Amino acid sequence: MVSSEKPLLSVQGLTVTFDGFTAVSELSFDLFEGQTLAIVGESGSGKSVTALSIMRLVTLGTRAKIAEGELNFRMPDGSIIDLVKADEAQMRDIRGNQISMIFQEPLTSLNPVYTTGNQVIEAIRLHQDLDKEQAHQRALEVFQRVRIPEPEERLKEYPHQMSGGMRQRVMIAMALSCDPTVLIADEPTTALDVTIQAQILGLMRTLQNETGAAVIMITHDMGVVAEVADDIVVMRNSKLVETGTVYEVFEDPKEPYTKALLASIPRLGSMTGKSRPELFDLVEMEPGA
Amino acid sequence: MSDFETLVEVVDLSKQFPVPGKAKVHAVEHVSLKIGRGETLAVVGESGCGKSTLAFLIIKLLESTSGQILLDGHDITDANTRAMRQHRQKMQIIFQDPFASLDPRRSVGYAVGEPLIVHGEESKGSALDERVGALFERVGLEREHMLQYPHQFSGGQRQRVCIARALALRPDLVIADESVSALDVSVQAQVINLMMELQQEMGLSYLFISHDLAVVERMAHRVAVMYLGQIVELGPRSAIFENPTHSYTKRLLDAVPIADPRQRRERPLLTGEIPSPRWEHGTSPELVNLIEVEPGHFVAEE
Numbered sequence: 132m133v134s135s136e137k138p139l140l141s142v143q144g145l146t147v148t149f150d151g152f153t154a155v156s157e158l159s160f161d162l163f164e165g166q167t168l169a170i171v172g173e174s175g176s177g178k179s180v181t182a183l184s185i186m187r188l189v190t191l192g193t194r195a196k197i198a199e200g201e202l203n204f205r206m207p208d209g210s211i212i213d214l215v216k217a218d219e220a221q222m223r224d225i226r227g228n229q230i231s232m233i234f235q236e237p238l239t240s241l242n243p244v245y246t247t248g249n250q251v252i253e254a255i256r257l258h259q260d261l262d263k264e265q266a267h268q269r270a271l272e273v274f275q276r277v278r279i280p281e282p283e284e285r286l287k288e289y290p291h292q293m294s295g296g297m298r299q300r301v302m303i304a305m306a307l308s309c310d311p312t313v314l315i316a317d318e319p320t321t322a323l324d325v326t327i328q329a330q331i332l333g334l335m336r337t338l339q340n341e342t343g344a345a346v347i348m349i350t351h352d353m354g355v356v357a358e359v360a361d362d363i364v365v366m367r368n369s370k371l372v373e374t375g376t377v378y379e380v381f382e383d384p385k386e387p388y389t390k391a392l393l394a395s396i397p398r399l400g401s402m403t404g405k406s407r408p409e410l411f412d413l414v415e416m417e418p419g420a
Numbered sequence: 421m422s423d424f425e426t427l428v429e430v431v432d433l434s435k436q437f438p439v440p441g442k443a444k445v446h447a448v449e450h451v452s453l454k455i456g457r458g459e460t461l462a463v464v465g466e467s468g469c470g471k472s473t474l475a476f477l478i479i480k481l482l483e484s485t486s487g488q489i490l491l492d493g494h495d496i497t498d499a500n501t502r503a504m505r506q507h508r509q510k511m512q513i514i515f516q517d518p519f520a521s522l523d524p525r526r527s528v529g530y531a532v533g534e535p536l537i538v539h540g541e542e543s544k545g546s547a548l549d550e551r552v553g554a555l556f557e558r559v560g561l562e563r564e565h566m567l568q569y570p571h572q573f574s575g576g577q578r579q580r581v582c583i584a585r586a587l588a589l590r591p592d593l594v595i596a597d598e599s600v601s602a603l604d605v606s607v608q609a610q611v612i613n614l615m616m617e618l619q620q621e622m623g624l625s626y627l628f629i630s631h632d633l634a635v636v637e638r639m640a641h642r643v644a645v646m647y648l649g650q651i652v653e654l655g656p657r658s659a660i661f662e663n664p665t666h667s668y669t670k671r672l673l674d675a676v677p678i679a680d681p682r683q684r685r686e687r688p689l690l691t692g693e694i695p696s697p698r699w700e701h702g703t704s705p706e707l708v709n710l711i712e713v714e715p716g717h718f719v720a721e722e
Contacts, residue, residue: 173604174575294693295467324466325631329675333687351605354634354677358684377681395609396679397634403662408460408639410616411609 137205139164139312139345140185140230145200147177147184154180154195156369162313167339167346169360169377171353173392177369178349182315185347186232187214187222204229207312227258231306235318237298241290247301248286251308258309273304276341277334296327300334307338314339317349332359353396357381365389390414424456424641427592427625428478433487435473442701447473449649450487450707455593458619460626462640462657464633464672466694470649471629475595478627479511480504492592509539512586516598518578522570528581529566532556535588555584560614576607580614587618595627600635612639633676637661642716645669648697650708655717665719 138161147155155177162168170178183189184197202214206229212221234240242250251270255261261269267286274282277300290298299319306314316335320328336359339346348359356363356377363380365372365388373386384390391414402409433451436444448470455461463471476482478489480496488497496507515521522531533542533552542548553563559580570578579599586594596615600608616639618624630636636643636657643660645653645668653666664670674685699705708720 173606296693325633326466326671326675327693328677329685329687332677336687352677353605353679357679357681358677360681381679381681392606393679395606397609397612397632397638398679399634399637399673399676400661400678401634402637402657404658406658408616408641408657410613411638413606413609413613 136163138162138203139205141201141203142181142185143201143203145181145184145202146198147180147189147195148198149193149195153198153369155184158200158364158366158371160364160371160374162345162347164312164345165339165343167348167359167361168364169348169350169356169362170364170366171350171356171392172366173351175368176366178366179317181366182232182317182347182349185214185313185315186226186230187217188226188232204313227254227306227311228309229311230313230315231309231311232315232317233299233302233306233319235321237295237302237322238290240302241298243290246287246289247293247298248288251286251301251305254305255308269308270304273308274301276307276338277301277304279304294327295323296330299323299327299331303331303334303338307342307344310342311344313345313347315347315349318351319348320355321350321352328355335359353393365392387414424459426454427457427459427492428455428627429488429490430454430474430478431488431490433474433477433489434485435470435477435482436485439698443698444701446649446697446699446705448477448484449705451646451649451651453644453651453654455625455627456641457592457625458623459641460619460628460639462628462630462636462643463646464630464636464643465646466631466672468694468697469646470697471646472597473649474646475513475597475627475629479508479513479595481513505539509589510592511595512589512591512593513595513597514579514582514586514599516601518575518582518602519570521582522578524570527567527569528573528578529556531570531581532566532585532588535585539589541589551588552584555588558587558618559584560610574607576603576611579603579611583611583614583618587622590622591624593625593627595629597629598631599628601630601632608635615639633661633673645672648694648705650705650720651710651718652708652720653718654710655714655719659714659717663714663717665713665717667722 140162142160145155145158172178180189185202189195197215203211204214205211248270252266255266255269271282279285279300320331350356360377362376364374367388373389384393394414430453433448435448436446439445465471477484491507529552532555533548536542556563556565561580600611640657642656644651647668653669664673710718710720713719
């Protein structure tokens, strides 16, 4: 990334605690326009808590606290807002409009008793001053944009009538419906079959080119990271372990943990020419906290 | 296959589930395959392709609609619960979610020892504790862990407990149904290594059900690719991964993201979904015709 460019989101010393337990510790990184930043790590490393902190969802109805740090977000008018200090009304305006999020399991993110159209239209009308007819038109547009076939028909369907991949398209449509500048995707393809995952990754890449949004991709899958990321933040035990471009991290990892993580990935094609199964050549990982 | 003596043979096995509206879901459709002693046969495919149903049919957690299952030469297709008892010792299964597979109110030592008691090999006492302790050590746990409860363990440790339990009766075949899918990648690699070491030591056969092709490439001797209840390609690992021939196998392999940023792939934008395996009464899917394109490598005609 060009360092002279101003970041869209600058995370500085973010520390999140749950009743004394530190889930994220002194985390800092910058996100730029059009960039895809992958936050990778294993269960419990703090990657999802980081995402929820940026949305300021982490403190809603939980005992979590953003104990320290700044989340400086650049608004479209150029002003900088610290999301840690923003009031709830400001956050409501930012969520969806400026920063939106998609989750791993689209079925739990969608309400089973309303049609998908109903839910997308609701999201649009919450954030934009549109009447019902205009919102419907807008919903149709975003369904088309995420390449949902027969969008008019699909708007009338309930979540259970759709496949997992189609539901994730609906979630992406909803997330993009207000043209956010940052899209946070928390394990968006983890629950999907591999051929559907390929479609969704391709779609996300195309949409990013079309909209210029910055994407924070939270994932544990190093294959997905290699495919989509410009830059990587590796997390472990609530801390940043290593950060760099996708090439730096994959080709010249500096930290022992990153090396161990990369050594344990099953890589398609790594067994070419070998006649028998082979053990993983594991790098000893120092025990976690 | 020629390297291995046959342990399990499945002939023309089918399973149909009745669904509302006089229709049936053809989950497994005329599948035939063999699993050799000491061999890992991986079955790969996407959600709903019938791979788990196939595993359940072989271990008889589900009754097949038609076809035959031979274990070590014995026809167990119609064996009743009682007759299955002796065969069950030879076949064990490990599931995806180790937490759901363990009783939260019982110590993990009990979980591992229970099959030995049920099958009358041991009764409670120091001999049982000794065998269970040895199993714990063998799967990389400590004897002291025996008295603890499932919630006190991490996911990888719980899966080790499930492996210890599966091995308690010294089975010939272990069915692993997405057994490493829920584990973090570093833990997954350790558990896969453990499974391969145990195979070499004990001469185990694995029926390894997985959607993860990179894991399968690592540990399988042979691979069967399933699509809509049928095997569309079957062959030695090298044939499937280095010379994939059926269009579905190719599509599946192309979809796998490669952990190398210099090998990014073009991705399709359009949706393509797997058709439904639901068939109205009186209708049925067209059966594929497997052709042997090279020794041991079978591909469905297209």
